[in-house]
Amino acid sequence: MKQVALVLACVLSVGSIACAFAEPYLPKSRSDVIYEAKAEWDAALVRPGPGSQNPDEAAATAARFVSQGERSDDPRFYGYARAALKPWKDDPSPPRKVLEQRVRIAQSLHDFDAALADIQRMLHKQPNDVNALLSASLIHQDAGRFDTAKATCDRVALSSHAHWTLCAADLSSVTGGADEAYALLEQNVAQLRDLRTQAWASGLLAQIADRRGSRELAIANFERSLQLAPDAVPLRKSYLNFLYENRHAVRMNALLTNATEDGPYFFHVCLLKKLQGAAGTSRCLDALTKKYQHAANRGDKPHYFEEIVVALDFSNDPAHAFELALQNWNVNKKPSDAVLLAKASVATKNKDVLLSLSSWKRETKLEDTRLDRLLSKP
Amino acid sequence: MKKTLCRGLVRVCLLIGWGIWPLIALAHQPSDAYMHLEVKGQDLQVRWHIALRDLNHVFMLDADGDHKVSWGEFLDRSGEVDDMLRKSLRVQNDKATCAPQPAQFQVEQLSSGTFIVADFVVRCAHTIASLDLRYDFLFEFDPSHRGLANLAEGEVRHPIVFTDEQRDKALRVGARDTHGYVFQYLRLGVEHILSGMDHVLFVVGLILASLNAGRLGFKQLLLAVSAFTVAHCTTLVLSAAGYFSPPGRIVEPLIALSIVFVAVNNITRSITRWELVLVFLFGLFHGLGFSSTLDIVRLPLGEKLLTLASFNVGIEIGQLLVIGATVPLLFLALTKVRSSTIVVCCSAGMAGFSSIWFVERAFNFSIITN
Numbered sequence: 001m002k003q004v005a006l007v008l009a010c011v012l013s014v015g016s017i018a019c020a021f022a023e024p025y026l027p028k029s030r031s032d033v034i035y036e037a038k039a040e041w042d043a044a045l046v047r048p049g050p051g052s053q054n055p056d057e058a059a060a061t062a063a064r065f066v067s068q069g070e071r072s073d074d075p076r077f078y079g080y081a082r083a084a085l086k087p088w089k090d091d092p093s094p095p096r097k098v099l100e101q102r103v104r105i106a107q108s109l110h111d112f113d114a115a116l117a118d119i120q121r122m123l124h125k126q127p128n129d130v131n132a133l134l135s136a137s138l139i140h141q142d143a144g145r146f147d148t149a150k151a152t153c154d155r156v157a158l159s160s161h162a163h164w165t166l167c168a169a170d171l172s173s174v175t176g177g178a179d180e181a182y183a184l185l186e187q188n189v190a191q192l193r194d195l196r197t198q199a200w201a202s203g204l205l206a207q208i209a210d211r212r213g214s215r216e217l218a219i220a221n222f223e224r225s226l227q228l229a230p231d232a233v234p235l236r237k238s239y240l241n242f243l244y245e246n247r248h249a250v251r252m253n254a255l256l257t258n259a260t261e262d263g264p265y266f267f268h269v270c271l272l273k274k275l276q277g278a279a280g281t282s283r284c285l286d287a288l289t290k291k292y293q294h295a296a297n298r299g300d301k302p303h304y305f306e307e308i309v310v311a312l313d314f315s316n317d318p319a320h321a322f323e324l325a326l327q328n329w330n331v332n333k334k335p336s337d338a339v340l341l342a343k344a345s346v347a348t349k350n351k352d353v354l355l356s357l358s359s360w361k362r363e364t365k366l367e368d369t370r371l372d373r374l375l376s377k378p
Numbered sequence: 379m380k381k382t383l384c385r386g387l388v389r390v391c392l393l394i395g396w397g398i399w400p401l402i403a404l405a406h407q408p409s410d411a412y413m414h415l416e417v418k419g420q421d422l423q424v425r426w427h428i429a430l431r432d433l434n435h436v437f438m439l440d441a442d443g444d445h446k447v448s449w450g451e452f453l454d455r456s457g458e459v460d461d462m463l464r465k466s467l468r469v470q471n472d473k474a475t476c477a478p479q480p481a482q483f484q485v486e487q488l489s490s491g492t493f494i495v496a497d498f499v500v501r502c503a504h505t506i507a508s509l510d511l512r513y514d515f516l517f518e519f520d521p522s523h524r525g526l527a528n529l530a531e532g533e534v535r536h537p538i539v540f541t542d543e544q545r546d547k548a549l550r551v552g553a554r555d556t557h558g559y560v561f562q563y564l565r566l567g568v569e570h571i572l573s574g575m576d577h578v579l580f581v582v583g584l585i586l587a588s589l590n591a592g593r594l595g596f597k598q599l600l601l602a603v604s605a606f607t608v609a610h611c612t613t614l615v616l617s618a619a620g621y622f623s624p625p626g627r628i629v630e631p632l633i634a635l636s637i638v639f640v641a642v643n644n645i646t647r648s649i650t651r652w653e654l655v656l657v658f659l660f661g662l663f664h665g666l667g668f669s670s671t672l673d674i675v676r677l678p679l680g681e682k683l684l685t686l687a688s689f690n691v692g693i694e695i696g697q698l699l700v701i702g703a704t705v706p707l708l709f710l711a712l713t714k715v716r717s718s719t720i721v722v723c724c725s726a727g728m729a730g731f732s733s734i735w736f737v738e739r740a741f742n743f744s745i746i747t748n
Binding site for chain 1: 407408409410430431432434435436438439440445446447448449450452453484485486492495518519520521522523524526539541
């Protein structure tokens with residue numbers, strides 16, 4: 001096996017070097033194909049660039065680009081969406097539909113401050129906007145501002161009890177009420193009319209079950225959420241992360257059957273290869289490392305979750321993982337962020353950080369069996 | 379061949395520098411264009427790599443809707459692409475706008491995708507001294523686009539990242555940090571002698587020549603190395619400063635021949651009286667070889683001298699490193715093997731290698747060098 005891997009590594013290295021030495025060339029004839037577009041992503045493409053000055057039309061164009069970005073994981077589409085909304089770039093009070101898309105883009109790019117600022121503008125115009133309140137509550141919760149998250153979530157109850165259960169259960173599940181949160185959400189999930197919202201609720205149930213240590217229940221909920229929204233990339237990623245954490249290679253393999261190296265699941269394809277000990281893991285590591293370096297060269301924000309997992313599980317660089325996990329923890333306080341920091345702290349034997357995480361967990365009353373296991377390590 | 383290898387290595391360094399090698403084809407790479415800019419007198423040579431994915435989205439190149447872009451489909455729109463490129467890169471020298479010439483297009487398959495390579499020259503009225511660059515490419519379509527540029531000025535590289543928010547870059551060509559500059563050329567000199575097997579072998583040949591009856595003639599070695607140093611310094615200065623510049627196809631075979639001569643003479647000991655003169659003569663050829671690394675003709679006098687001095691000191695350090703590594707090995711070998719055996723075996727190997735180099739360089743075909 002090692003010899004096969006060695007031969008493969010040699011072939012790839014030679015191939016890569018040959019590629020770097022490749023010279024530009026002039027195609028021999030006009031009919032030579034020089035580029036093949038991804039049909040499923042590009043088929044419905046409208047020409048990007050400065051478009052309509054009509055806010056409804058521009059917002060519709062931006063929405064189409066954002067959807068393409070979510071499906072393909074190609075950041076270009078978020079750029080195209082931003083370009084479509086350029087006439088309102090610095091407008092502090094743009095039309096509502098433009099604001100909605102600005103929030104979507106900012107959230108996709110993990111620019112939560114910008115998203116929150118636009119959500120506040122939306123709420124200023126329509127104080128009981130359920131979607132805006134839910135988004136704001138979630139952003140506050142993920143940043144560890146639980147009181148603000150609760151106050152925002154409670155405002156949802158004035159408009160929709162079913163939607164209020166989403167944010168209330170989510171918040172309660174990370175502040176000491178996991179069992180009640182699970183029961184509340186399970187009772188109300190059927191009342192949600194929209195299938196995607198039902199899928200989101202099932203995803204929440206899965207995460208709560210996972211934190212409570214109930215793997216089977218988590219799998220059942222993740223499966224249900226994917227049945228409801230098979231094309232929801234964030235949900236599928238969340239499920240794949242769970243499966244990797246639980247070393248469930250068979251199910252991962254099934255979910256990644258059609259995943260390509262140029263699609264949104266490349267990181268998870270690498271995780272699967274790592275789990276299976278398959279050939280190509282080092283190629284994956286190389287490609288991911290270069291991707292992160294490239295993002296850093298561009299001045300992009302780090303892909304914290306991915307980079308920490310890669311540093312811990314692939315490149316055996318706990319010091320780098322710890323540095324990233326700490327940076328991430330300064331802005332993100334989700335249970336999964338706490339788990340990453342705990343893992344990196346255990347790997348670097350940083351007892352001070354583990355102690356402060358224990359104290360944070362006591363204060364928030366977070367129930368998380370994964371975190372318990374990490375914090376109880378001697 | 380050597381030139382191709384060097385170009386390849388430069389490309390590897392640039393691609394690694396920008397972190398796009400060896401990325402496998404990941405579609406979720408953001409929109410980036412790579413630009414290599416080189417100052418040549420009053421011209422700015424531009425090589426611009428633009429992702430075909432970007433061009434296809436912006437120009438809708440796929441005219442027949444088969445999800446494939448043919449070379450013909452690109453050529454049909456290449457005039458518009460050329461126009462856009464020339465409008466997107468504004469170059470000013472001393473506040474005077476320079477004129478971009480039409481681009482030549484090719485295709486290149488990089489590991490991060492297929493790129494159109496646009497080569498063109500931006501011509502300024504005077505020798506470039508103070509550059510103002512403005513990059514407006516693609517931002518109106520994708521504000522997250524980046525222009526990752528590398529401006530080469532002789533051996534110096536200025537990396538530049540153009541973003542929607544930072545579209546302008548002013549560069550004083552020739553202005554740089556003196557300490558860093560001296561160190562850079564010093565290192566270049568050391569690297570040049572250590573990476574060039576021919577120069578290393580010549581110095582080893584001189585060491586072997588000073589080995590007589592099992593003893594190392596330090597005086598003889600010192601004289602030979604000094605003659606070599608003075609000679610290569612002389613031609614390096616003259617050639618690098620632009621006074622004298624014979625073509626590489628003459629100099630390179632002569633360098634190889636000089637090693638053949640020293641190696642054969644070490645075996646036969648047929649020439650002993652004029653040995654120092656010959657070493658000096660060969661040193662002149664080696665100096666011309668060193669100068670091919672430097673491109674300082676356009677630099678002001680002060681910088682020219684600083685460059686030459688730093689590079690020369692680097693070469694001397696490299697030479698001392700070769701001597702420092704070889705002499706102890708030689709002493710170690712002398713405890714086991716007779717000096718004549720060492721000289722004959724090593725010199726025969728050197729003669730063999732350098733003969734092959736001579737044939738390769740003189741007749742321009744490859745035997746061992748690729």
